[in-house]
Structure formats: structure tokens, C-alpha cells
Amino acid sequence: MSAPGRPKREYRSAQHEGTPVTALAIDVRGLTKRYDGRAVVDDVALQVATGRICGFLGPNGSGKTTTIRMLCGLLKPDAGEGTCLGLDVLRESRAIKRQSGYMTQKFGLYEDLSIRENLDFIARLFELERRTEAVDQALARLGLVERQRQLAGTLSGGWKQRLALAACLIHAPRLLLLDEPTAGVDPKARREFWDEIHRLAQEGMTVLVSTHYMDEAERCDELVYIAYGTVLARGTGAEVVRQAGLGADASLEQAFVALIARAQDNFAAP
Numbered sequence: 084m085s086a087p088g089r090p091k092r093e094y095r096s097a098q099h100e101g102t103p104v105t106a107l108a109i110d111v112r113g114l115t116k117r118y119d120g121r122a123v124v125d126d127v128a129l130q131v132a133t134g135r136i137c138g139f140l141g142p143n144g145s146g147k148t149t150t151i152r153m154l155c156g157l158l159k160p161d162a163g164e165g166t167c168l169g170l171d172v173l174r175e176s177r178a179i180k181r182q183s184g185y186m187t188q189k190f191g192l193y194e195d196l197s198i199r200e201n202l203d204f205i206a207r208l209f210e211l212e213r214r215t216e217a218v219d220q221a222l223a224r225l226g227l228v229e230r231q232r233q234l235a236g237t238l239s240g241g242w243k244q245r246l247a248l249a250a251c252l253i254h255a256p257r258l259l260l261l262d263e264p265t266a267g268v269d270p271k272a273r274r275e276f277w278d279e280i281h282r283l284a285q286e287g288m289t290v291l292v293s294t295h296y297m298d299e300a301e302r303c304d305e306l307v308y309i310a311y312g313t314v315l316a317r318g319t320g321a322e323v324v325r326q327a328g329l330g331a332d333a334s335l336e337q338a339f340v341a342l343i344a345r346a347q348d349n350f351a352a353p
């Protein structure tokens with residue numbers, strides 16, 4: 084786990100200057116979403132301090148994507164309340180969307196546009212005033228300058244993820260919601276991606292990132308483990324291991340296996 088006490092600089096963004104920085108970038112409780120009468124997210128509470136990297140883990144279908152989509156205002160919760168970036172998740176979802184970057188599981192950019200054209204398109208959607216400058220900054224930040232004319236469809240998985248992250252950053256958000264951003268990406272590209280996430284957090288960006296990779300969980304400041312739509316454990320790695328009822332020398336993977344075994348007894352259909 085990265086050092087919890089590391090100093091933070093405020094993530095500066097031209098678009099959101101003057102917006103107050105709240106101590107908790109995410110502060111929600113009771114979040115619930117039902118489909119066909121079944122709660123797929125059930126009374127979830129999440130608190131993430133500004134500038135922290137929170138790993139969001141859980142088995143397939145446990146409710147991570149649904150939770151993330153409720154946080155960024157793409158999905159209306161059936162119940163729950165709270166704030167993202169100090170904005171009400173129920174009433175101010177438009178403002179939350181403008182100040183957060185959401186990276187979906189699937190590459191969502193245009194394969195027949197170049198890297199630069201994709202970023203320019205996103206900048207237009209956000210109606211950015213200094214569009215060229217924003218695109219240039221995103222290209223430079225993610226090391227994409229030399230490839231800017233390359234068609235997105237011809238990029239490898241790792242470079243696609245870089246482009247997707249650049250697109251998330253184009254409007255200088257203060258919160259990143261990343262849904263399995265490195266799925267299927269090779270270890271070197273994953274490591275570089277995470278180095279960038281840490282640089283952003285050092286500048287004050289808050290990051291909620293879902294992942295199935297244990298080495299990525301290790302690189303988070305804190306973790307939330309969810310299954311059956313319910314939070315089973317949260318805290319630092321050591322705290323999660325303790326909550327799983329294991330000794331201090333147990334791994335995170337062992338902790339998750341123990342937590343899910345316990346949850347199966349409580350939640351699984353007979």
C-alpha cells in the first residue's frame with residue numbers, strides 16, 4: 084500500500100477554479116439500486132477523502148459498475164443520499180459529471196479517428212474554451228504527442244487505455260472514477276498506468292478505481308470490498324485483512340477469499 088500520510092497538492096483546474104475543495108470527495112450512504120425487484124446495490128456507504136486512491140474490489144456482478152454509475156450521475160439511485168465533490172448526487176448530477184472523469188470498462192472512443200481527433204471531439208463535447216491547449220496538455224501528460232496522428236483503432240490495449248485516460252482528463256476533473264481501467268492490458272502498461280494514477284493523486288486528484296488485480300489493490304491508499312451489492316470490508320489493506328478475520332501475515336487475496344466465503348453463507352440462495 085502507498086504511504087497514507089504523503090503530502091498532497093491541490094489538483095488545479097482552470098475550469099473549476101474557485102470551487103471549494105471538500106475533505107471528502109465522495110461521501111454517500113444508503114445507495115441502493117434495484118432491477119426487477121432485486122437490489123444489485125444495497126445500502127452502500129462510501130467515503131473517500133480528497134486526493135486518495137480507493138480501490139473498489141469485488142467478484143463479477145457484485146455491483147461495482149452500478150455504484151460507480153450512480154456516483155457520477157449516470158444512473159439514478161432508488162435510495163440513498165450524499166455528495167460527490169460536495170455536490171448532491173441526486174440533485175446535482177450534471178455538475179458532478181462536469182467535474183469528474185469516468186472511464187468505462189470498454190474502450191469507448193472512435194477507432195476511425197486519430198488520437199488527437201478523439202481528444203478534440205471530447206473537448207468539444209465539454210465546450211472547453213481553450214480546446215487546443217487542453218488537447219495538447221492531455222497529449223503531453225499521457226505521452227501521446229508522437230502518436231497523436233495515429234488512428235485509435237490501430238493502438239495496442241495499453242495505448243488505448245492511455246488515450247482513454249487522456250480523454251477522462253481533458254476537462255480537468257477533480258475526481259476520477261475508473262472501472263477496471265487496465266483489464267486485459269500487459270503488466271508493463273498496467274504499471275505505467277498506475278504510475279500516472281499516483282502522479283495525479285499527488286496533485287490532489289481523488290480516484291475510485293475498480294479492479295480484479297491484487298497488485299493494483301496493493302497500490303491503493305484504501306480499499307472497499309463489495310459482494311452481493313453490500314460492502315463487506317473497507318479500510319487499509321491491513322484493516323481489510325483484519326476484518327476478514329485473518330492474521331497480519333495474510334495476503335489481500337486470502338482476505339477476499341475469506342470474506343466472500345463468509346458472505347456466501349449469508350447471501351447466497353439456498
Ligand SMILES: Nc1ncnc2c1ncn2[C@@H]1O[C@H](COP(=O)(O)OP(=O)(O)OP(=O)(O)O)[C@@H](O)[C@H]1O
Pocket residue numbers: 118123141142143144145146147148149150
Ligand atoms: N440494466 C440492468 N438491468 C438488469 N440488471 C442489471 C443491469 N445492470 C446491472 N445489472 C445486474 O446488476 C448486478 C451488478 O452488476 P455490475 O455491473 O454493477 O457488477 P460489477 O461488480 O461491476 O461486475 P463486473 O466485475 O463483472 O464488471 C449484476 O447481477 C448485473 O447483471
